[in-house]
Every structure is written in structure tokens, then in C-alpha cells.
Amino acid sequence: MNKAKELIDKYVYDVTRRLPQAQRGDIEKELRTLIDDMLGGREEVKDVTLVLIELGRPSELAAKYRGSKRYLISPQIYGTYEMLLKIVLAAVAFGMLVANAIINITAPPESVLLAVAKAFGMTVMALIQAFAIITFIFAVVERLGKSEAWKNEHDNDWHPRDLPEVPIGSAEIKKGEPIVSLVFSAIFLVIIVTMPWLFGVGLGLPAPWIPVFNLDVLRSVIGLIVLLFGAGVLKEVLRLVIGRYTIKLAISVAVLNILSLVLVITVFGNPAVWNAQFLTDLYAATGAEWFAGDTAAVIWAFVPTVIVILSAIGLVTETATTLYRGIRHDIKSVDEAG
């Protein structure tokens, strides 16, 4: 009898623990009476076993009580999630491969086996992190998507006129370009976070080289650098997902590029982030008089400004072309629609 009761207790507990607190007490009472009814006076363990088998797996019974299915990432956005996951994971894996190749070429490892193991370990860690970040972002989107406002905009009153145009010719964004950008972003980010001295001068010196950055200062602004790359990655992801030039995309790109420019100015426009000892160290390492001269000093002093100007030109050009194409194609599709 006790064995049988214990079995029932375990079953009821296993069902109710999966339910919202508020419903547990009620369902537990109901379930116990139900089992009792189904037993109809029998109380052997084998009878209880048969009844519980009839009621079925506790997780399934609890799911029926809960009603709606629960998703971390629902079928509506799963397709996009899977596509992005593939692209980003491939980019990260390729980025780590290149980064490790660079490390091992610049600083030949003592043991090849050890270097391969290390590269493998780093790649796996990076892949897990990328996977976690993307999954987290989509899980957040999933939760936000449940909000009423989003639903009103997306579920109700769908009309064929809301269908996006099939991109014609130059309106379509080819997947290759954003993917290449993502791959290079991944490589760059890996290097600047893990081996910032690689941005430097080697001249057959043993690693680490003479870095162009002040590594301590660089480390202190690494969060901003990650944010800068994050903005770039988000931009490419938007390009991939939207897949065509639109005003919406253009505005997003503009906002992200403004953010990027502010970050570039803050990080790389700041003279402190550059290695003040760069020329002195180069002179010490090479003995070349030119590095100690005024010309070199003036050029080196201009580097932050030049980097900022080049970035500004690049970002402004990109923003302008994206805006131009977005406006042009959006207007064209509006015209064609009537």
C-alpha cells in the first residue's frame, strides 16, 4: 500500500512541478482524485502502475495542462536564426583559423601538437560564445515579439500589399559582401582582443613585436572596441536579413555608422591609445636615424587624425550610398505599385 502511495506521490509531484505555482494545488487535488477513481478501489502496485501508464508521461500531461507550446525560439523566426547561426559560426571558425595561423607564423610554436590543441581549444570556445550570444539575442527577440504592440503590427490584417518587392538587379544585396565583412570583423576582433601586439612592427624580432598601440590603454577601452565591432556586425547582419536596399536599412546603417564614428574618434582618435614609445623603440631596435628625426615624429603624431579621417570618409561614403540606393529603390517600388 505504501509503495503504491509513494508511486502516486512521485507521479503527482513530477506533473505539478512543471506547472505554474498558482495552479499546482488545484491540479494536484484533481489528479489524486482522478487516480483514485481510475483505480476504483484496487491498491496494488501493479494496478497503480497500469493507471499511471494510462495517464502517460508526466511531462506530456503537464504540457497539456499548460496548453500553449513554449519555445525559446519559435518556428516563425527559426529560419532566420538558423541562417545567421551558420554564417556567424562559419565566420568565427574561419576567423579563428586565420588568427591562429598568424600567431603561429609570427611566433613559431615550440610544439606543433600543442599549438594545434591550443588553436582547437580557442576555436571551440569562440564558437560556443558566438552560439550563446546569437541564441540569447534571438531569445530576447522572441520574448519581445510576444508583446501586443509587435503582434498588432505583424500578425493582424496582413495584406498581400505588404509583401516586399522581389529585389531587381542593383536593389538586391548579394550575400557574399556581408559575409566577407563578417569574417574579417571576426579575424580583426580576435586579434585585437587576444594579440593586440600583432598590430606592430616585427622586423624578424621575436614576438611580441613593437606594437603601434599602447597595450595598457588599449586594454582599458576594449569594451568600446567590442562595441564598435558589434555595431559593424549588426550592420552586416541587417544587410543579410533584409537582403535589399530599403530606406529602413539605410536609416539603420546611418545610425550604426554614426555610433561607429563616435567610437572610432573616442578610441583611435585619442593619442593615448597609440604607443608613445613606438618611434623610440623602433630606433632602438633598428638603429635607423630617420626614426629619431622630426619628420617621423610629425607623421606619427598625425596617425590618430589620419585614422579618424579615413574612417569618417569610409563610413560617410557607405552611409550616403546606402541612403541613395535605399531611397531610389523604395521610391521606384512605390511608383511601380501605383
Next chain:
Amino acid sequence: MYGIQYNGGEVMELDEMKDIVTGMEQELRRGTMTLCVLSRLKTPKYGYALVEELAAGGLSIEPGTLYPLLRRLETQGLLKSEWETSGAKPRKYYVRSAQGETVYGLLCGEWDAMTQVIDKLIHEEE
């Protein structure tokens, strides 16, 4: 006998056909279950009594399906419930609410119309 040549569903094994029919039948039952349950709840009844009553009437429904369904109908406002604790075991009795009466009436109308249409479709020669 899984080695049978199979082209575009031309050759189908009996087992496989039975599976398909079972699946479709389950879908049909799932859709009509609510109507059957509502039909028996003019007077208050508890879950297991309903299972037995429906089974006696030729409709077998698993308690694991019926109990959650009863709760869902209550949440939707079609059923009211009350705990009866005076007996040996506490029992929850369900009965159609005023709203449930109206919905049940409308649903019956839909059912009659639908069965007429379907009857005509499946019994009339093309």
C-alpha cells in the same frame, strides 16, 4: 517488408495506410471533442464521471486529455466549476456557464450545417 519499391506513393503498405487513417481520425476527434464534452455538461459532473459517460456513449477519451480540456474551457469562461468536499474524496464539478450555453448552442448549429455539407459531399457521386 520494407524493401518494396515505392514511387510517388503508388505502392503503399497496409500498415502505412492504417497509420495515416489513424492520424486523420485523431485530428477529427480532436476537433469535435469540445462539442462532445460541452454536450454532457448541462448538469454538473466531475471529470472521471464524464470519462465513463462518454465511454459508455461510444467515445473514449483519455483522462489526461479531458482534464486539461475542462480547465481550458473553464478559463475561456464556458464552464464553471465547484469543489465538492463533502464526500470521501474532493471532487471538482464542472457545468456549462451562461456563456457556455450560448456558445454550445451556436456550436451545435455549426455542427449540423457542417455535417449536412459533408454528408452531401461524401455520399453524392461526382
